[in-house]
Amino acid sequence: MDKSRKLGEEKVSKLLMKFSIPAVVGMLVNAVYNLVDRIFIGNAVGSLGIAGTTIGFPVMMVIMAFGMLIGIGATSLISIRLGEQKKEEAELIAGNAMVLLIAISVLISTVGLLFITPILTAFGASKAVLPYARDYMGIILWGTVFQSIGFGMNNFIRAEGNPRTAMFTMLLGAILNTVLDPIFLFVFKWGMSGAAYATILSQAVSAAWVLYYYTGGGSQLKLRLKNLKLQMQTVGQIMALGAPPFAMQIAAGVLGVIMNRSLFTYGGDLAVSAMGVVMSVMMVLMMPVIGISQGVQPIIGYNYGAQKFDRVKDALKQGIMAATIIVCIGFLITMLIPEQLVAMFNRQDRELIKFGAHALRVFFIFLPIIGFQIISANYFQAVGKPKHAAFLSLSRQVLVLIPALLILPRFFGLDGVLMAGPLADLASSIITGIWLFRELKHLDTRHQESAA
Structure with missing residues (x-):
């Protein structure tokens, strides 16, 4: 049976396991890039090194935003x-997407390297942290094209029904990064630059593997020369459907800048370092949920295109359940052993451990409901409704969290910065629940009409 056809015929629970487990592993591995860098930097360089990566993180989120x-x-x-049995159109989309990924990456690298100091200063780098952030990001920006190809095109592998290969791509880079980090930091003593070199070399290997997959004959979709010529209609469709995750990542980048500046204003460099730890833990907890959303996306998309709406609802329900189990486990861990989690990044800095543990407990109060919000918002993305998905994806960062970050600290100081997170989690989940309820009623109507 054609791999893509299985999406419309195999048992949904089996498909969800088949697609989500590799995606979860892959996304967890992706989180390792950030986590490992900060753990090794924190122990080799210190808290200012963690702050440097935290200040540079919004730049990395912008890079990932364009990849998304x-x-x-x-x-x-x-x-x-593929659900509509239009393979040639799918190959045209893949070819155009590769050209766009390369062109945009070159532009980002050029602009970022030309204006790196003013960008990092505007993003909240203090005089003490700026040298650390500049050493790290000055190298990361050279590897933008590797990250974009490795991340962006790896999604195509999953879409054509080959999630294990997609997982291997991310696993390959993360393992290499984990091996190179201690060598460059502790053996060669290259400091922030060493961590950055480890990251971009690992991303380069992942990108090379993805390109080999599409040129070595193992892929269902082929990269054909004729499809590398950009077609404006195809470009517009790609960007329309990519707009929700793009907007979410850009908003997250803006959010990161606002949060970093608020943290420095009310708590100094220590607060920036501690929130860097919190965000690293958050990434590890959220990446499995995002992996499930990526795993369920082709199942929902294919069956929606094939008008098998009962399978669409089944995939959505099971995706929400799986994501909720994961975030609940993460919630228990962060509430029970926050000090131990923070200590992994720097065992000597007692102030960092104390404030970081407090920040974890406050920031993750409503973590158990986030799985529902992410999977439900991604449903609209999967069925080709980018405006709905954009609104729901942005509801947390733009509609609630950014205003909360600007208002709450004026009344509650540093705790106000931390309280903004759970407030946004609660509000965005309520909004998403209302929208999803309306959408599912509409889907039931379409199902009844198609049955008739």
Whole structure:
């Protein structure tokens, strides 16, 4: 049986396991890039090194945002076209997407390297932290094209029904990064630059593997020369469907800047370092949920395109249940052993451990409901409704969290910065629940009409 056809015929629970487990592993591995860097930097360089990566993180989120704009946008479109049995159109989308990924990456690297100091200063770097952030990001920006190809095109592999290969791509880079980090930091003593070199070399290997997959004959979709010429209609469709995750990541980048500046204003460099630890833990907890959302996306997209709406609802329900189990486990861990989690990043800095543990407990109060919000918002992305998905994806960062970060600290100081997170989690989940309820009623109506 054709791999893509299985999406419409195999048992949904089996498909969810088949697609989500590799995606979860892959996304966890992706989180390792950030986590490992900060753990090794914290122990080799110190708290200011962690602050340097925290200040530079919004820049990395912008890079990933453009990878999502093209990569996830094209993936959604490819899944739907495969469900409609339109393989040639799917290959056109893949070819155009690769060209866009490379062109945008070169532009980001050029602009970032030309204006790195003013960018990092505007993003909240103090005089003490700026040298650390500049040493790290000055190298990371050279590897933008590797990150974009490795992340963006890896989604295509999953869309064509090959999630294990997609997982291997991310696993390959993360393992290499974990091996190179201690060598460059503790053996060669290259400091912040060493961590950055480890990251971009690992991303380069992942990108090379993805390109080999599409040129070595193992892929269902082929990269054909004729499809590398950009077609404006295809580009527009890719960007329209990629707009929600892109907007979410850009908003997250803006959010990171606002949060870093608020943290420095009310708590200094220590607070920035501690929130860097919190965000690293958050990434590890959220990446499995995002992995489930990526795993369920082609299942929902294919069956929606094939008008098998009962399977669409089944996949959505099971995705929400799996994501909720994961965030509940994460909630228990962060509430029970926060000090131990923070100590992994720097065992000597007692102030960092004390404030970091407090920040974890406050920031993750409503973590158990986040799985529902992410999977439900991604549903609209999977069925080709980018405006709905954009609104729900942005509801947390833009509609609630950014205003909360600007208002609450004026009344509650540093705790106000931390309280903004759970407030946004609660509000965005309520909004998403209302929208999803309305959408599922509409889906029931379409199912009844197609049955008749």
